[in-house]
Amino acid sequence: MSAPRVGVLALQGDVREHVEALRAVGAEAVLVRRASELESVSALVIPGGESTVMARLARVFGLFVPLQQRIAAGLPVLGTCAGMILLADSILDPAADGEGVPQESLGGLDVAVRRNAFGRQVESFEADLLIAEDPRPVRAVFIRAPRVERAGPGVEVLASVGEHPVAVRQGSLLATAFHPESAGELRFHRALVAQL
Numbered sequence: 323m324s325a326p327r328v329g330v331l332a333l334q335g336d337v338r339e340h341v342e343a344l345r346a347v348g349a350e351a352v353l354v355r356r357a358s359e360l361e362s363v364s365a366l367v368i369p370g371g372e373s374t375v376m377a378r379l380a381r382v383f384g385l386f387v388p389l390q391q392r393i394a395a396g397l398p399v400l401g402t403c404a405g406m407i408l409l410a411d412s413i414l415d416p417a418a419d420g421e422g423v424p425q426e427s428l429g430g431l432d433v434a435v436r437r438n439a440f441g442r443q444v445e446s447f448e449a450d451l452l453i454a455e456d457p458r459p460v461r462a463v464f465i466r467a468p469r470v471e472r473a474g475p476g477v478e479v480l481a482s483v484g485e486h487p488v489a490v491r492q493g494s495l496l497a498t499a500f501h502p503e504s505a506g507e508l509r510f511h512r513a514l515v516a517q518l
C-alpha cells in the first residue's frame with residue numbers, strides 16, 4: 323500500500339516541523355498552497371503561526387472556501403495552535419472583545435477558543451499533560467496559545483490545563499492548543515494518519 327498523502331497548509335507558520343512529523347509517521351507530506359493541492363490530499367495539518375494572517379492568506383490564495391468545503395465533507399484535519407483557532411466555530415479574542423469585527427475562522431469544530439489565553443506573563447510555557455487513556459504524558463509546548471472556553475456536546479476533551487481543554491477531537495477533526503511537533507510528539511500525527 324502506498325503512503326497516504328497528507329497536506330500541510332503552507333501559507334505561514336511552522337510548516338517544516340509538521341512535514342517532518344508526517345514523514346516520521348509514514349505519510350507522504352504535501353505542501354498545500356492552492357486548491358488543486360488541497361484536492362490531492364486525504365488529510366490535512368493546519369500548523370501553528372498567526373491565525374489572522376493564515377485566514378487572510380487563505381482568502382488571497384483562493385483556499386478559504388475550498389478548505390471550508392472539504393472540512394465540512396469530513397476531511398481529517400489536525401490543527402495545532404493557530405490551526406486550532408482556524409478550526410473553531412467561534413473565536414474569542416481579548417484584543418477584539420467588545421469592539422470590531424470578530425475574527426474569521428474556517429470552522430467545523432464546535433468550540434469557542436480564546437486567543438492568547440494564557441496571559442502576558444506566561445505567553446510561552448511547557449507542561450506534561452496526560453492524554454485520555456494514555457499513561458505516557460505529552461510534552462506540550464504552548465506559544466501564545468489559545469484555549470477552549472466552550473465545547474459542544476459532540477466534542478471529546480483529550481487534555482486540559484486547569485479547567486480548560488487544550489486538546490480536543492470531534493469526528494475527523496483533532497486540535498491542540500500546543501505544538502506537539504516542536505517537542506517531537508508524534509501521537510497526534512499518528513492519530514490523524516490512522517484515520518486514512
Ligand SMILES: NC(=O)CC[C@H](N)C(=O)O
Pocket residue numbers: 369370371372373374402403404405407437438465466467468
Ligand atoms: N503558536 C501559535 O500558533 C500562536 C497562535 C497565535 N497567537 C494566533 O492567535 O494565531
